[in-house]
Amino acid sequence: MLVGLRPTVHDLGPDPSLAASPRALIETPNEPATGPSQHVLSAVLRSVRLSGSVQFCFAPRGAWQTDDKPALAALAPGRAGALPFHIVVEGQCWLRAKGREITLGPGDVVAFPFDDGHQLGAGSGGRTILPIADLPPRPWSRLPVLRYGQDAAEGAPAVELLCGYLLCDALGFGPLRRALPDLLLVRGSEAGPWLRATIAQIAAEARAPRAGGVAVLERLSEVTFIELLRHRILTAGPGATGWLAALAEPRLARCLALIHDDPARDWTVAALAAASGQSRSALTARFATALGTSPMRYLRDWRLHLARVALSTGRRPIAAVALDAGYGAEAAFCRAFARSFGLPPAAWRQAAQGGA
Secondary structure, three states, X not given: OOOOOOOOOOOOOOOHHHOOOOOOOOOOOOOOOOOHHHHHHHHHHHOOOEEEEEEEEEEEOOOEEXXXXXXXXXXXXXXXXXXXXXXXXXXXXXXXXXXXXXEEOOOOEEEOOOOXXXXXXXXXXXXXXXXXXXXXXXXXXXXXXXXXXXXXXXXXXXXXXXXXXXXXXXXXXXXXXHHOOOOEEEXXXXXXXXXXXXXXXXXXXXHOOOOOHHHHHHHHHHHHHHHHHHHHHHOOOOOOOHHHHXXXXXXXXXXXXXXXXXXXXXXXXXXXXXXXXXXXXXXXHHHHHHHOOOHHHXXXXXXXXXHHHHHHHOOOOHHHHHHHOOOOOHHHHHHHHHHHHOOOHHHHHHHHOOOO
């Protein structure tokens, strides 16, 4: 917005062309038409809910390294879908994971969908830092800032990171989870303007905490992870397999869009095939090849995932959730849910809403 410029309103009197119809003419921006893969992506991203999180600022100086154990998992014992992440606010450090070493710089965002052990560090031969052990007891009213080696004479410049984990419901959806790599990385140079602005806001909130800052950082971290997912999905190359490959196949993507747009509909294989312009046999073969499942099993898995999200975030009766998931009998829903997630719905809800 340009400061000092105000919209000008001209009173031109009544327009005779509008006399028969008082409805306004609405102009929309010129945007590329969205395809079925974008519909599927939007549906899945809508189910990305932050059910818990922890963030802290980590600011070491000199030569240092963290332990190689997945220490962030210690902050979320027994919680499924815990996804550690690091956002580099300032400086550079190295990251080692599964025998691979990369350098991280300002604006880089890295996340670990499978909570794999990894190390961060700067220089070589530095002291081992255990930031998890140094965190104050929770809950926190302000973002903890852990500083190490504040003497500038120690050598390497300061590094500043926002570290933590997210509890993400979307990781419970098998096809998406199987499509993710061990490490999600978006470089600051690759990030679009919106993601760069979000990271800048995270840095500002971490450096100058204000009232409600912990809640603000939770929301900013959530949308940052959504951007990581979107970047991964939209930049998947021709060699992509599984769910990403399915999104790139037009007829399969059309069928997935139908399922994700209206999961409560009483779909059959014949109806999905007809609506997506292919035969039943062709649709079944494409699902088996790209996703290793059948159309109806995929539909069931998506419905159960949505039920899982509903149980984690709301208080609707289990019978109503079961009906939305396509189960006429609550007992049948409870059995299917327990087979998929290891707990019956009531126990799942109690565990999920018991606090991060």
